[in-house]
Amino acid sequence: MRIVSGIQPTSQLHIGNYLGAIKQWIPLQEKNECVFFVADLHALTIPYDPEKLQQAIKETVIAYIAAGLDPEKSIIFVQSQVKEHAELGWLLNTICPIGELQRMTQYKDKSKKFKENINAGLLDYPVLQAADVLLYKGEAVPVGKDQEQHVELIRSLAKKFNQKFASPASSLGGGGGITFKEPASLILKEGGKIMSLTDPKKKMSKSDDPKSCIFLFDSPEDITKKIMSAETDSGKEVRYNITKKPGISNLLTIYSLLTGKTTQQIEKEFTGKGYGEFKKSLAEVTVQYLEPFRRKQKELATREVYLQEILRKGAGRALTIAQETMKEVKQKMGLS
Ligand code: TYM
Numbered sequence: 001m002r003i004v005s006g007i008q009p010t011s012q013l014h015i016g017n018y019l020g021a022i023k024q025w026i027p028l029q030e031k032n033e034c035v036f037f038v039a040d041l042h043a044l045t046i047p048y049d050p051e052k053l054q055q056a057i058k059e060t061v062i063a064y065i066a067a068g069l070d071p072e073k074s075i076i077f078v079q080s081q082v083k084e085h086a087e088l089g090w091l092l093n094t095i096c097p098i099g100e101l102q103r104m105t106q107y108k109d110k111s112k113k114f115k116e117n118i119n120a121g122l123l124d125y126p127v128l129q130a131a132d133v134l135l136y137k138g139e140a141v142p143v144g145k146d147q148e149q150h151v152e153l154i155r156s157l158a159k160k161f162n163q164k165f166a167s168p169a170s171s172l173g174g175g176g177g178i179t180f181k182e183p184a185s186l187i188l189k190e191g192g193k194i195m196s197l198t199d200p201k202k203k204m205s206k207s208d209d210p211k212s213c214i215f216l217f218d219s220p221e222d223i224t225k226k227i228m229s230a231e232t233d234s235g236k237e238v239r240y241n242i243t244k245k246p247g248i249s250n251l252l253t254i255y256s257l258l259t260g261k262t263t264q265q266i267e268k269e270f271t272g273k274g275y276g277e278f279k280k281s282l283a284e285v286t287v288q289y290l291e292p293f294r295r296k297q298k299e300l301a302t303r304e305v306y307l308q309e310i311l312r313k314g315a316g317r318a319l320t321i322a323q324e325t326m327k328e329v330k331q332k333m334g335l336s
Pocket of ligand 1: 004005009021042142145193195203204205
């Protein structure tokens with residue numbers, strides 16, 4: 001299968017990005033053709049500092065590799081280095097009903113959050129995301145739950161394109177038949193939506209207060225501090241109950257995903273012990289889990305040439321596939 005996914009270099013990556021997306025990517029590399037990129041063009045749709053963008057891109061690539069992506073197995077590159085993303089994005093714009101974009105939850109949320117900067121890119125964001133996946137004829141998109149609606153739109157645009165431009169009577173040289181497969185979203189039942197540490201009713205988000213997120217490269221002290229002060233619920237019992245105990249349930253989910261134990265096993269382990277003891281143990285588990293990530297990050301931060309080489313090769317491999325798709329798309333659309 002061809003797998004495609006990406007992350008915006010809008011801040012450091014947090015444990016929600018890892019547990020919802022990257023953790024799925026690692027085993028997928030073994031038996032699939034995987035395309036993982038840094039979505040820098042998407043990151044331009046919210047306020048950002050151009051002087052810091054290159055560093056943020058580099059840190060995202062480092063996070064990918066430190067978390068276990070293997071550049072020998074996966075195609076890793078920066079989105080803006082393969083111009084076909086923007087080109088296909090434009091072409092798909094011409095078949096995307098504007099109403100579909102206006103009803104996107106993320107567009108509505110972000111236009112509330114960034115009232116001063118509701119740019120056309122923010123609305124058009126999911127079309128570029130469709131181009132990211134369809135350019136490689138992606139069949140599955142491993143993401144967190146917040147991206148489900150965007151992947152639905154990708155499927156709908158793939159279908160529309162196929163219907164509109166692949167009629168059996170096609171005399172365009174590209175032949176009839178189906179251009180794009182409709183990609184499935186791969187969303188984990190556990191981990192697909194990790195909640196904020198300071199407000200467990202909201203998802204953990206890069207653009208919120210740093211105290212609400214555990215970043216992948218946080219120091220052991222910061223991890224411990226954040227977990228110990230995470231918002232918990234009234235009562236003392238460590239029990240999974242998403243409606244009555246959203247705070248503890250979120251911490252239990254993280255504990256479970258990092259240790260491989262079920263929430264029931266963890267509840268049993270902490271029977272008769274309070275929230276404090278549970279949080280202390282979660283802090284230790286998290287610090288230990290992320291320790292190799294921090295080590296790898298330090299090592300990679302000094303290997304500029306190696307990173308550049310990974311991105312150069314990745315962009316080259318991506319371009320080969322992208323150009324082939326664009327040739328077919330342009331023929332079908334009457335552009336060549
Ligand atoms: P982004 O950069 O917001 O997030 C990256 C990935 O992390 C997931 N995620 C979470 N998962 C669980 N719990 C959370 N609290 C949490 N927060 C974020 C996201 O679902 C995502 O998988 N539009 C995308 C980037 C993108 C993309 C693509 C993804 C651009 N083109 C093509 C897939 C395919 C985004 O904003 O992700």
